[in-house]
Amino acid sequence: MKKIAVTLAVVLLAAVGWLGWKYYPSDAPEGALKLYGNVDIRQVSLAFEQGGRVTEVLAEEGDRVKRGQPLARVDVTSLKLEADRLRADIAAQEQNLLKMKNGNRPEELARAEAALRTAEASLEQARRNDSRMANLRRGNSVSVQERENALTSLRVAQGQRDEAAHALALLREGYRAEDIAMAAAQLDAAKASLAIMLHNIELGELYAPTNAVVSSRLLEPGDMASSATPVFLLSLTSPKWVRAYVTEPQLGRIRQGMKADILTDSFPDPVPGQVGYISPTAEFTPKSVQTEDLRTSLLYEVRIVADDAADRLRLGMPVSVIVHEDAAGVRHDR
Numbered sequence: 001m002k003k004i005a006v007t008l009a010v011v012l013l014a015a016v017g018w019l020g021w022k023y024y025p026s027d028a029p030e031g032a033l034k035l036y037g038n039v040d041i042r043q044v045s046l047a048f049e050q051g052g053r054v055t056e057v058l059a060e061e062g063d064r065v066k067r068g069q070p071l072a073r074v075d076v077t078s079l080k081l082e083a084d085r086l087r088a089d090i091a092a093q094e095q096n097l098l099k100m101k102n103g104n105r106p107e108e109l110a111r112a113e114a115a116l117r118t119a120e121a122s123l124e125q126a127r128r129n130d131s132r133m134a135n136l137r138r139g140n141s142v143s144v145q146e147r148e149n150a151l152t153s154l155r156v157a158q159g160q161r162d163e164a165a166h167a168l169a170l171l172r173e174g175y176r177a178e179d180i181a182m183a184a185a186q187l188d189a190a191k192a193s194l195a196i197m198l199h200n201i202e203l204g205e206l207y208a209p210t211n212a213v214v215s216s217r218l219l220e221p222g223d224m225a226s227s228a229t230p231v232f233l234l235s236l237t238s239p240k241w242v243r244a245y246v247t248e249p250q251l252g253r254i255r256q257g258m259k260a261d262i263l264t265d266s267f268p269d270p271v272p273g274q275v276g277y278i279s280p281t282a283e284f285t286p287k288s289v290q291t292e293d294l295r296t297s298l299l300y301e302v303r304i305v306a307d308d309a310a311d312r313l314r315l316g317m318p319v320s321v322i323v324h325e326d327a328a329g330v331r332h333d334r
Helices: 002-023 077-102 106-138 144-173 177-202
Strands: 032-039 043-046 052-057 070-074 205-207 212-217 232-235 240-246 259-263 271-284 298-306 318-324
Touching: 032 298, 077 177, 106 144, 240 271, 240 318, 259 298
Parallel strands: none
Antiparallel strands: 032 240, 032 318, 043 232, 052 070, 070 205, 212 232, 240 298, 259 271, 259 318, 271 298
């Protein structure tokens, strides 16, 4: 019985060792470099640009969203009413500018001409009255007061005639170029205000800035939104890369474009990738990858871009990376 148990234990240990050697090798193969790191976590904190009460939230946590997809809305009723008021103001200013450009109507000119004729007739009557009063005054038939009243009436009639003549001249001349330009500028300002208002209305709808996965839904309908209050946290999954670190001796063995295999504890098959970035500056070992013998080491960040068509890598997942030096044509003289 003991021999059977010992035999089974040996077989089990051999099987575990074979599996570990096959899927999780402790050392990199010849002509390769083994690194350790994590699938990089990149997130977008998505918020409205202006405040308002949230009316709709259109995505759930875990949803995959595409660029331009609407995700949430706030109440913009007051903004729409203000836009309607601006449209009415623009319509009135457009008609006023059109009136100024077209000039005065013939009926307005005819009325001004009639007013001038009336003023001229009144002036003629005042002149006759003044002449008669002057003659009567020389014969002491009227008082000094009556003579002065007639002279005053003449002057008033002259002023009214001049005023009517100037009014007719202005109507015939039309609006000044400066007045037309000012009305056009005011119309442009009103249109710009409407454009700003319509833009603010558009900002009442929140769109996905890129393809992503909703990792957190932070507001619900009825909540008050602001530019400082995120509605969603979006995780960026394309491109997906692994952040790893190399020591200074390893730095000379790695180049951009090298092929790599990304190994996880979740799947036996590696995820293909290639080295996409090597940091030009050194940094202390991040806490997430520190070991006792590397706590004081200076390392260089490396990013391995993954070709994860099957979506096996999860953000933050710890992985091992086998960088194939031979695949990039690197010489091995040592």
